[in-house]
Amino acid sequence: MPSWSAEDRKALAKGELIPGQVLLDGDAAEALPVSPEVPGPTDEEIAEAEQSSPRVAEKFLEAYFGERPAAFLVDPQQLLGTKETREREEFLKYHSGDSEIDLYVYLFDGHQEIPSEVREEEVVERFFSSGKPAVVAYYYLGAPQKTEIQVSPGLGGMVSAAEQRRALSSSVEEALEKPDAYAQLEAFCVQLSIRIYWMERAAGLVGEAPVVPVAVRAKSSPAPKEVSPVVAQAKEWALRYGPPAGIMAGAILIVVAGVVIARRRMRYEFPVFEVSPRLGGSHAAGIGAVISFGSTTQSPSSQRNEVPDYLGL
Amino acid sequence: MKCPRCVQVIHRGAGLCPHCGFGMADMDARHGTENVSLRRLADMAGLMRSRERVSVLAALDRFCRKFPQLFFAVYTGSGQGGGNLRQFGFWLLNRAAFEDVPVERPNEGGILLVIDAESKSASLSWGYLLDPFLKEEDTFLCLSRAHAYWLEGRFAEGTIRLLAQLEKILRRRAQQARRDPERFERKVAPPVKSGEIARRIREGHRQASPSPKEVVE
Numbered sequence: 001m002p003s004w005s006a007e008d009r010k011a012l013a014k015g016e017l018i019p020g021q022v023l024l025d026g027d028a029a030e031a032l033p034v035s036p037e038v039p040g041p042t043d044e045e046i047a048e049a050e051q052s053s054p055r056v057a058e059k060f061l062e063a064y065f066g067e068r069p070a071a072f073l074v075d076p077q078q079l080l081g082t083k084e085t086r087e088r089e090e091f092l093k094y095h096s097g098d099s100e101i102d103l104y105v106y107l108f109d110g111h112q113e114i115p116s117e118v119r120e121e122e123v124v125e126r127f128f129s130s131g132k133p134a135v136v137a138y139y140y141l142g143a144p145q146k147t148e149i150q151v152s153p154g155l156g157g158m159v160s161a162a163e164q165r166r167a168l169s170s171s172v173e174e175a176l177e178k179p180d181a182y183a184q185l186e187a188f189c190v191q192l193s194i195r196i197y198w199m200e201r202a203a204g205l206v207g208e209a210p211v212v213p214v215a216v217r218a219k220s221s222p223a224p225k226e227v228s229p230v231v232a233q234a235k236e237w238a239l240r241y242g243p244p245a246g247i248m249a250g251a252i253l254i255v256v257a258g259v260v261i262a263r264r265r266m267r268y269e270f271p272v273f274e275v276s277p278r279l280g281g282s283h284a285a286g287i288g289a290v291i292s293f294g295s296t297t298q299s300p301s302s303q304r305n306e307v308p309d310y311l312g313l
Numbered sequence: 314m315k316c317p318r319c320v321q322v323i324h325r326g327a328g329l330c331p332h333c334g335f336g337m338a339d340m341d342a343r344h345g346t347e348n349v350s351l352r353r354l355a356d357m358a359g360l361m362r363s364r365e366r367v368s369v370l371a372a373l374d375r376f377c378r379k380f381p382q383l384f385f386a387v388y389t390g391s392g393q394g395g396g397n398l399r400q401f402g403f404w405l406l407n408r409a410a411f412e413d414v415p416v417e418r419p420n421e422g423g424i425l426l427v428i429d430a431e432s433k434s435a436s437l438s439w440g441y442l443l444d445p446f447l448k449e450e451d452t453f454l455c456l457s458r459a460h461a462y463w464l465e466g467r468f469a470e471g472t473i474r475l476l477a478q479l480e481k482i483l484r485r486r487a488q489q490a491r492r493d494p495e496r497f498e499r500k501v502a503p504p505v506k507s508g509e510i511a512r513r514i515r516e517g518h519r520q521a522s523p524s525p526k527e528v529v530e
Contacts, residue, residue, distance in 0.1 A: 268380050268487035271494045275441040275501045276326030278314065280337030283420035284406040286444055287317045288437035288452030290398050293463040300457040305434060306320060 054113050064106060065118055068127035072096060075107040079141050084182050088189065095193045100205040101155065102134040103196060105189065110142035110181070121150055128152035133205070135167075135196055137188075144175035144184050149192070151199075158203035167195035315449070317399035325501065340404035348410045351388065358389040358430040365469030372473045379480060380487075382442060383422040384414045387472055392431040402427045402438035426475065428468065435463065445497035446486040455479045 004012070011017035056064065056077075063076030072092030073085060080088065088105070096102045114120065120138060128134045133155040140146040149168050151159055175188035200206050227235075278285045290305040316323050316330035318339075329336040353373050354366055361369065369387065376385045388405060406425045414423075421440035424447075428435045437452040458478045462471030490497050 267378070268484050269382055270380075270442065270446055270487055271490055271497070272382075272442060273445055273498050273501050275444050277441070278323065278325065278327045279316070279330065279335060279403070280328060281403060281407045282337075284423065284425075284438060284440040285314070285317075285403060286439035286441070286447060287315050287320075287399050287403060287449070288439065288447070289449050289456055290434055290436040291453065291456040291460060292432070292434040293460055294433040296464050300453075300460040303460075304453060 054111060055115050056108060056112050061115065061118065065123050069104060069106075072103060073105050073107065077107070077109065079107050079109055080182070080185075084185075088185065091186075091189055091193075095189075095196070096132075099193070099196055100133065100200050101196050101203075102132050103189070103193060104128075104134055104136045105185075106136065106138045107185075108138065108140050110140045110146070112140065114138065120148060124150040125153055129154070133203070135192070135199070137192060139185065139188060141185060142181040144172050144188055147172060147175075147188070155199070155203060159199045160202075163199060163202055167192060167199065170195055314444070317403040318397075320399070335400075337404070337407065340400055341408075344401075344404055344408070347408070349405065349408050351386070351405075351409045351411055352413050353384060353386045353411055355386070355388045358391045358428070360389045360428065360430055360466075360468040362469075369469050369472050372476045376476055376480060377418075380422075380483060382418065383424065383483070384411065384418050385424045385426070385476060385479070386411060386414075387426045387428070389428040389430060389468070391429065398427050398429055398432075398434055398436035399438075402436050406438045406440060424479070426472065428463075433463075435459070445500045446483065446490065451479075451482050455482070 008017060012019070060076045064074060071089060072095075073080075073088045075085060078085075092103055092105065108114070120136075124134075124136050128136065129152065134152045135155070136150045136152075138148045138150075147168065149164060151164060171188045171191040174191035175184040178184045178187050291300055292303040292305055295303060314323055314325060315321060316333060316335050318335040319330060319333040321330065321332040323330055323332070354370055356366060373385050373387075376383070386406075386409070402425055405427065406420055406423055409420065409425075411420070411423070419440070421442040424437060424439045424443065426435060426437055435456060437456065439447050439452075455475045455478045459471030459475040462468070462474060486497075
């Protein structure tokens with residue numbers, strides 16, 4: 001921590017020294033002590049840095065390969081943060097509960113290499129011969145293309161090497177599509193979990209559950225169809241004017257019905273005029289038309305009989 | 314107004330046809346002077362089935378309800394009047410006593426449809442009450458409505474159609490008569506005597522000429 005010298009204290013007390021004055025005057029650069037020039041790293045140093053610890057450190061080997069792992073995510077180097085570790089662990093646990101084949105992920109840094117004296121297949125044979133079948137992935141953080149998978153001995157006889165390779169390459173491809181290392185790990189785990197389902201099927205480990213997911217009609221109401229503006233406008237009008245229009249229509253209907261009933265009940269009377277009898281008829285002498293209906297080919301007009309009846313008598 | 318025999322126009326109140334001398338006496342001599350007892354639907358020719366008669370009777374009742382002064386009657390025969398339906402209809406409507414028509418509806422308010430199955434023809438006649446309100450053309454229109462049905466032998470249906478058309482015409486005429494009764498009264502007013510015309514002309518002349526007193530002033 002910086003401390004005040006006695007002179008500075010005195011100057012400050014007298015008002016001669018203002019703290020930060022040097023910075024405000026713009027002479028900070030001049031005031032700052034110039035650090036001595038440091039030489040840059042040499043090529044050898046850079047190369048050495050790049051090649052630094054390509055092997056997994058000895059101290060972690062026991063944690064990696066000393067015993068069957070207690071957790072599904074094996075990361076003794078703590079390459080992942082706490083949050084990321086917890087998320088991956090939860091996912092792998094979920095997978096384990098949902099699948100007949102466990103998934104173990106051994107996590108290494110992208111530039112690391114597993115020591116040659118450690119044979120991955122031997123590790124798997126040693127720790128995963130008994131118990132639930134498992135797929136073990138040796139995943140390199142940031143370099144998913146280096147990943148290798150091993151299956152437990154019991155599973156190896158049931159899942160072909162080709163199927164294993166397809167599962168690995170599919171998962172790696174998924175991982176490589178992601179921009180950062182953690183997202184790559186997440187995508188890798190998800191895709192491998194999916195592929196393990198197909199391994200389960202190949203191994204005959206899937207129970208009575210439906211082999212192919214059955215499409216079930218959603219019980220929820222279907223998505224509303226796109227409504228044309230005309231229909232929407234009509235609906236709006238119906239909402240706005242529907243009740244009054246209904247009342248009006250009802251009123252019109254009642255009026256029309258009333259008119260019809262009134263017309264049916266209506267009686268028609270003629271004024272009675274004094275008509276002189278003619279031709280000796282005491283009651284009637286109104287002579288109307290005579291029509292013949294003998295021919296189907298002629299019109300009523302042409303079959304109208306207007307011929308005098310002289311010869312009829 | 315026409316003569317049923319010669320179909321010539323005759324004047325109001327003519328005792329005999331001025332053209333052919335036709336009168337009721339001619340028909341009485343042919344068919345008798347006694348009244349004929351009939352019902353409104355007299356299907357003598359048997360052109361309608363019993364069920365069809367019921368529907369025709371219902372239509373006749375409806376007509377009676379609509380027009381309290383009128384009734385409609387249907388007579389079907391074969392070779393009636395020697396095929397002279399005008400004269401036969403004229404005689405029958407004057408001599409018929411309709412049993413199912415109330416006495417307050419005399420034959421003056423009757424309309425008679427005569428269908429002759431032998432000559433395949435039909436005619437309409439009406440009483441004096443309808444003289445101002447019905448024309449020959451009206452009856453032709455009504456008969457035309459029934460024509461297609463009668464051609465197929467559907468006499469009941471044709472008759473019901475005819476009635477419907479007749480109702481329509483009479484309703485309109487009744488409304489017109491209520492608005493303007495004089496228009497119809499003029500059609501049946503008794504003819505003016507020639508002496509009366511001369512008297513009116515003279516009166517008109519006197520009213521038109523100014524009085525001598527007015528001229529002096």
